[in-house]
Amino acid sequence: MNDKFFDLKKEKQDRMINAALKVFALNGYAHASTDDIVREAGISKGLLFHYFLSKLGLYSFIYDYSVRYMLLELSTGVSSRETDYFLLTGQIKLSQLQVMKNYPYMLQFLNKSRDENVKEALVETENRRGVLASQYEEILERADYNKFRQEVNVEYLTKTIDFMAEGLMAEGFREGSFQPEIYYGEVKQYLDMLRALSYAEPRE
Numbered sequence: 001m002n003d004k005f006f007d008l009k010k011e012k013q014d015r016m017i018n019a020a021l022k023v024f025a026l027n028g029y030a031h032a033s034t035d036d037i038v039r040e041a042g043i044s045k046g047l048l049f050h051y052f053l054s055k056l057g058l059y060s061f062i063y064d065y066s067v068r069y070m071l072l073e074l075s076t077g078v079s080s081r082e083t084d085y086f087l088l089t090g091q092i093k094l095s096q097l098q099v100m101k102n103y104p105y106m107l108q109f110l111n112k113s114r115d116e117n118v119k120e121a122l123v124e125t126e127n128r129r130g131v132l133a134s135q136y137e138e139i140l141e142r143a144d145y146n147k148f149r150q151e152v153n154v155e156y157l158t159k160t161i162d163f164m165a166e167g168l169m170a171e172g173f174r175e176g177s178f179q180p181e182i183y184y185g186e187v188k189q190y191l192d193m194l195r196a197l198s199y200a201e202p203r204e
Contacts (some may be wrong), residue, residue, distance in 0.1 A: 085143035
């Protein structure tokens with residue numbers, strides 16, 4: 001990537017980033033078209049390739065930018081002193097909400113990238129894959145699991161929450177009505193319900 005990209009006005013940077021995030025999130029690497037990206041961003045293809053050289057270069061940048069941005073939000077949005085599993089999970093989701101206010105398709109892009117199967121895209125992002133998953137695991141390791149009912153399988157619970165959140169997001173985008181605040185509110189309602197079902201003691 002040409003480092004002069006960051007010399008552009010922030011509005012233009014974000015327009016190009018959001019366009020790439022959207023097209024890659026909806027189509028995956030193989031079927032993403034740079035024609036669609038430049039059309040979405042309102043720029044020329046020459047300008048895109050001036051900064052990123054190729055579609056692979058753009059994908060690599062977008063992946064790295066997304067991981068770094070998400071890690072930054074998690075570092076400021078999740079309390080290092082919190083030990084309640086559902087409050088930690090809620091803080092993760094709230095951090096993701098903050099991300100989506102600026103980059104609506106970033107989380108969907110990261111979710112889509114987990115299923116990427118194009119070798120050159122996988123090789124290009126190999127060193128950064130797993131970084132976010134490890135960070136989420138590290139956060140949830142702080143939780144006090146003694147609060148749970150004995151019959152609750154926390155691994156299954158975490159997967160259920162992830163599937164629920166991704167499903168709500170996909171539904172919102174599919175219907176063309178996705179709004180980060182509404183999405184977070186729905187996720188919070190599910191978390192509150194699951195908390196009531198999962199903890200042995202009532203919430204203080």
